[in-house]
Amino acid sequence: RGCVCARECERVERECDRERQREMKMNVARAQSLAARPGVAHRARRSVRVLATPLPAEIKKVTPVGGRAFLRVEEVAEETKGGILLPDQAQTKQTQGTVTAIEGEADFSVGDNVVYSKFAGTDLELEGTEHVLLKNDDVVGVMPSNDCKEMQPTGNGILLEVDDADDKTDAGIFLTGSTKEKPSTGKVIAVGPGKKNADGKQEPLDVAIGSTVLYNKFSGVDFEANDGTALIVIKDFDVLATLS
DSSP, X not given: OHHHHHHHHHHHHHHHHHHHHHHHHHHHHHHHHHHTSTTTHHHHHHTTSOOOEXXXXXXXOOOOOSSXXXXXXXXXXXXXXXXXXXXXXXXXXXXXXXXXEEOSOOSSXXXXXXXXXXXXXEEEEETTEEEEEEEGGGEEEEOXXXXXXXXXXXXXXXXXXXXXXXXXXTTSOBOOTTTSOOOOEEEEEEEOOOEEOTTSOEEOOSOOTTOEEEEOTTOSEEEEOTTOOEEEEEEGGXXXXXXX
């Protein structure tokens, strides 16, 4: 009975994760749609940057509980790679930080530089520095360098290099960036160690590095490599098929 309950809990967790990721993607799509409208773009960009809630000055330490991690967020870029200064409303929320405390089991350690979903966690300001408190499962990968291509996914995460979108329709009509259909296929470049089953054993993922997969288009967390390559981290249950 315990195994049955565990499997049912895992099934419910997967469904909740899918629904949350679907809502995230829809929210991003709405924001992009608003940004494309004349007169609305400025207001849409202003809502991108999220302000952290400052903690009282007497608070010096935050100890996470309930399988959570506390991260010191990397500073938001104030200028582009070309050296152009960005106003506050154009500085997007950072999704990378250094782990300062962990509670419970995790595929990362204190001191690791990690990336996480931009919609996850609670943004806090501790002693003038921005932090985020989030669930361990919301950390999607460990960053050994500053290039997302070298990211090591956590848990049952899979890092994909997203296939390029079609530039034109079957009828030969060229598509612009905003009208291109988002691809839902990609090449596996890294996989996580897997999640633990009901017996506490870690089950490796049944996805081969180098294979091409079809995945749920409303899933995953998007990233961009230093060379501009589009990447996405999805969960193993979001893989719909392997392609060859």
